[in-house]
Amino acid sequence: MLTVLYIYTLCSFIDLFCTHLFYTLLCKWYK
Numbered sequence: 001m002l003t004v005l006y007i008y009t010l011c012s013f014i015d016l017f018c019t020h021l022f023y024t025l026l027c028k029w030y031k
Helices: 002-030
Strands: none
Touching: none
């Protein structure tokens, strides 16, 4: 159960990081 929670947290973090990275690139491109 702990492993599932760990994987879920990791996936959420990666998803958040990718979204942040995407918006950062988008902002740089837009400017």
